[in-house]
Amino acid sequence: DTGVSQDPRHKITKRGQNVTFRCDPISEHNRLYWYRQTLGQGPEFLTYFQNEAQLEKSRLLSDRFSAERPKGSFSTLEIQRTEQGDSAMYLCASSHPDRPDYGYTFGSGTRLTVV
Amino acid sequence: QKEVEQNSGPLSVPEGAIASLNCTYSDRVSQSFFWYRQYSGKSPELIMSIYSNGDKEDGRFTAQLNKASQYVSLLIRDSQPSDSATYLCAVKVAPGRRALTFGSGTRLQVQP
Numbered sequence: 001d002t003g004v005s006q007d008p009r010h011k012i013t014k015r016g017q018n019v020t021f022r023c024d025p026i027s028e029h030n031r032l033y034w035y036r037q038t039l040g041q042g043p044e045f046l047t048y049f050q051n052e053a054q055l056e057k058s059r060l061l062s063d064r065f066s067a068e069r070p071k072g073s074f075s076t077l078e079i080q081r082t083e084q085g086d087s088a089m090y091l092c093a094s095s096h097p098d099r100p101d102y103g104y105t106f107g108s109g110t111r112l113t114v115v
Numbered sequence: 116q117k118e119v120e121q122n123s124g125p126l127s128v129p130e131g132a133i134a135s136l137n138c139t140y141s142d143r144v145s146q147s148f149f150w151y152r153q154y155s156g157k158s159p160e161l162i163m164s165i166y167s168n169g170d171k172e173d174g175r176f177t178a179q180l181n182k183a184s185q186y187v188s189l190l191i192r193d194s195q196p197s198d199s200a201t202y203l204c205a206v207k208v209a210p211g212r213r214a215l216t217f218g219s220g221t222r223l224q225v226q227p
Binding site for chain 1: 123149151158159164203212220
């Protein structure tokens with residue numbers, strides 16, 4: 001098991017373009033989370049999946065943001081019509097339901113820069 | 116009031132000293148508490164979790180939880196320069212919610 005994998009590691013896009021990020025969680029983890037982190041701040045929760053069901057969304061997740069986990073394995077996060085304020089590190093994490101002590105395992109993140 | 120609050124620091128301690136990091140939370144029904152370490156440019160990694168009042172020790176790290184006072188702390192004994200990082204407190208703020216709420220982190224600098 002290679003941990004949580006995120007792709008791409010870096011993305012530079014022009015304002016107004018759409019971007020999509022991918023996350024592959026640890027295989028036996030059925031819970032998957034997306035967070036956003038800006039400089040000097042802690043990670044902010046965006047959304048949570050249990051298997052393929054999206055069970056929780058933050059109010060931070062505007063209608064320009066959409067996330068999917070179609071087969072309960074990998075997940076994608078799409079941002080439409082990007083704005084400069086979307087520039088951040090987008091972190092994916094996964095967890096195992098029977099091992100709460102283990103908390104989350106984070107991926108390396110996708111750093112988005114909107115120019 | 117933020118749900119999870121931490122002093123941003125930096126907290127500077129000499130090598131070999133004890134570093135004490137604190138975190139307060141606002142929701143009395145919070146159940147689970149975690150400390151993560153984040154090196155600059157890297158993603159957070161879990162150090163410890165704690166659920167019950169009292170102390171929990173793991174190597175050089177001790178987590179302390181006081182639910183009545185709504186604070187959780189992390190002690191790092193024999194601090195090393197490699198411990199220099201930002202330490203994030205994370206709380207599961209309500210039953211039924213799976214997502215953790217993170218504080219903004221405390222930057223620790225261990226001086227050689």
